[in-house]
Amino acid sequence: MIWDELGWDDEGQRQRLAEERLRQRAKAYAAPEVDPTPEAALLRVLSFRLGDERYGLDVQAVRGVRPLGQMARLFQAPPFYVGVINQRGQMMTAFDLRPFFGLPIDPQQSPPDEAVLVEGQGLRLALLAHRVEDVQPVLRADISAAALRYARGVTSDRLIVLDLEALLSDERLRLT
Amino acid sequence: MRRVSNRYFVFNVLIGTLPSLLGAAGLALSGALPLGAALALPTFAFVLSLMLAWLSSQRFHQPLVSLLEDYIATMRRVAEGDFRLRLPLRNEGLTQELGSLNQLGQAANAALERMQAVALDFTRALDRLEADTQAILEATARQIQMANEQDAVVTETTATVNEVRATVTETAERAQSVAETAQLSVSISKSGLEAVSETISGMDLIRRKVEDIADNILVLSEHTQQIGEIIAAVNALADQSRMLALNASVEAARAGEEGKGFAVVALEVRNLADQNRDATVQVREILGEIQRATNSAVMVTEEGSKGVDSGQTLVNKAGESINELARAIEDAALAAMQIAASTRQQTIGMDQLTNAMRTIKHATTETVSSTMMVEASVQRLREAAQRVKAALRGLVVE
Structure with a gap:
């Protein structure tokens, strides 16, 4: 039950999570710096x-x-x-x-x-x-x-x- | 010629009278004395009167006439009832005629003697008869009274016997129904015993199952323990990962602009570590729940086996109780059947008793009727005796 929720045993689930994470990361990189606070x-x-x-x-x-x-x-x-x-x-x-x-x-x-x-x-x-x-x-x-x-x-x-x-x-x- | 004819007449009279005299004496002797005496004595006197009348006409027979007169007077008194009197007799100076007359007197005196004795016997016998019939009548009266009492007692006894018989019959029926009920109870208690033994084997099965469950739960508990240890190790790894990620973040931050890309990677690693940790926390919680559940399951199974123990004890006790009950009921059934049998015998005895009472009653009735017949006969006898006695009354015999 808990294993289902975590998706540890589910290869497809793990794949989807990884893809989602990469997508977020790409989005973060691609996003223009809205508030370029000076360092x-x-x-x-x-x-x-x-x-x-x-x-x-x-x-x-x-x-x-x-x-x-x-x-x-x-x-x-x-x-x-x-x-x-x-x-x-x-x-x-x-x-x-x-x-x-x-x-x-x-x-x-x-x-x-x-x-x-x-x-x-x-x-x-x-x-x-x-x-x-x-x-x-x-x-x-x-x-x-x-x-x-x-x-x-x-x-x-x-x-x-x-x-x-x-x-x-x-x-x-x-x-x- | 005339003398001859006279003589012939006297002779004829004497000859004709003698049978009458003898007949009267015979009658008196044969038991019909009062009648015989009543007829014979006046006849004898009348004959003597005729003889006197004839002798008076002869004139020369003076002593003969006086003797005849004496005879007549005596016989008249005898006819009045005094049987003690006797005709006077002569012993000297007897002529031929006087001698004959004297012989007549002797014969008459003998007859009187005999008649007096018979009358005396009669009187005494009648007295005795009266007393005896009186006693018999008293006896029969008592007998009838006692027979009536006996009849009442027999009637009462018969009623009582019938009541007792009814009670005994009812007792027999009740004992029979008790025996049947007890028999039914015995079969019910036998099925109860079977149920108890089935329950005992069922309890054994439950006990084995509970023991199996307890073993399985122990194995489960050990496995949970092992999982906990693994989770702890995973947790430690997650902590280390997080630390590494934080160090990376620190280094990236210190590197400034050049470290920015690295900082993102370090953040990702830390996020993963955090997720990992969250997962382990969840697993730990679930494990905790499993542990609690197994603990309570262990306790419940322990209680269950205790319950099975006490249940087994109770069931064994119930079995013993049912056994004892069954034995007691069996005894009761036996006793009830014995009661039923003996009451049946009692019923037969009561019937015999009733028959005996009926016979006694019949016999009593018979006794009463025959005693009444005896009483009537005795009464008639008594009346006859009284009539005879009445006829004898007036005779002087002693």
């Missing part, structure tokens, strides 16, 4: 969800995304440093934005199981995420400046665009 007006951000908030990061600062995978817990560390992970043979520190921002951790929620890898100011961190969403263009003009210390601002659809430079520059991250 300079756009900021490409990677959006992700953590707790009840959605955050956006400038893709230029992003080094990649990954499932959190196995993480070694850290003890006697600040609460935002939750552990270390092995990223292709190198140690990376897992960082939880919520305690850093003083936000509560809902015990009902499952622990974050994805990570966005960032680099800057001599630091390489794996930011915890409940779900990495998408790379999406954001109009720079849509980012309204908020009184947030580590954010460039908030978009109209409540995406908090983080200021990674400011974040990574924080003294608290520097451990002696």
Whole structure:
């Protein structure tokens, strides 16, 4: 029943889906750019969800995304440093934005199981995420400046665009 | 000549009178005494009177005349009923005539002697007869009374026997119908037992089927588990695909204008990964439903086998109960048949009793009628005796 719906076993169905997808793609390519927003007006951000908030990061600062995978817990560390992970043979520190921002951790929620890898100011961190969403263009003009210390601002659809430079520059991250 | 003729006359009278005298005595002796006496005694006196009349005419026979006069007087008193009297006799100075007369007196006295004895016997016998007939009449009266009582008792007994017979007949009919009903119940309980044994075998079949179902469900559950594991693996693959696509998107974005085409491909890959994931989520949900369904099926089959167990126990108990019931009913049927048989025998006995009562009643009726006849005969006898006694009344014999 479910197999019928999915059409996995149906060669013709799979063929039709593939053709449909190609057609859409061709249409997208062929379509004239209706609103050719100048590239300079756009900021490409990677959006992700953590707790009840959605955050956006400038893709230029992003080094990649990954499932959190196995993480070694850290003890006697600040609460935002939750552990270390092995990223292709190198140690990376897992960082939880919520305690850093003083936000509560809902015990009902499952622990974050994805990570966005960032680099800057001599630091390489794996930011915890409940779900990495998408790379999406954001109009720079849509980012309204908020009184947030580590954010460039908030978009109209409540995406908090983080200021990674400011974040990574924080003294608290520097451990002696 | 005249003397000769006179003498001849006297002789003739004597000769003619003697048979009469003897006849009277004979009659008295033969049992008809009152009549005989009544006729004979006056005749004897009359004869003596004639003899006296003749002797008076002779003049020279003075002692003879006085003796005859004595005889006449005595005989007259005897005729009045005193049988104790005797004629006077002479022992001396007897002439030829006086001697003859004296012999006549002796003979008459002997006759009187005999007559007195017979009358005495008669009187005593009649007294005895009266007392005896009185006793017989009393006895027959009692007998008739008792026979009547007996008849009433027999009538009553016959009625009672008839009632008892009716009751016994009814009892026999009821016992018969009880026996038939019990027989029917026995056959019903036998079919009940068959139904129970069929139910037991049906329960066994259900038990085996339920066990098969439980086994199949366990196999199904294991398969579902395996599918879950496969789905988890597919899910992990989808996650990895998505991550790869996101990384590609990030790289494409960082590449700027040159990465645009690549960005589209990366989006497509991510869409596929998302679809894949959605599908696995759906499959997982369905698997969860299957798991729940199999779990509840397992529980239901467990309950089912428990139900079958208790059902089997109940059915076994029902079977035992029906068995006991059947035995009890069979006993009851046997008892009812025995009752019916014995009541039939009782009916025969009652009929015999009724016949016996009828015979007794008949005999009693016969007894009453013959006793009544006896009573009538005795009554007549008594009346006859009373008549004889009345005739004898007035005689002085002692």
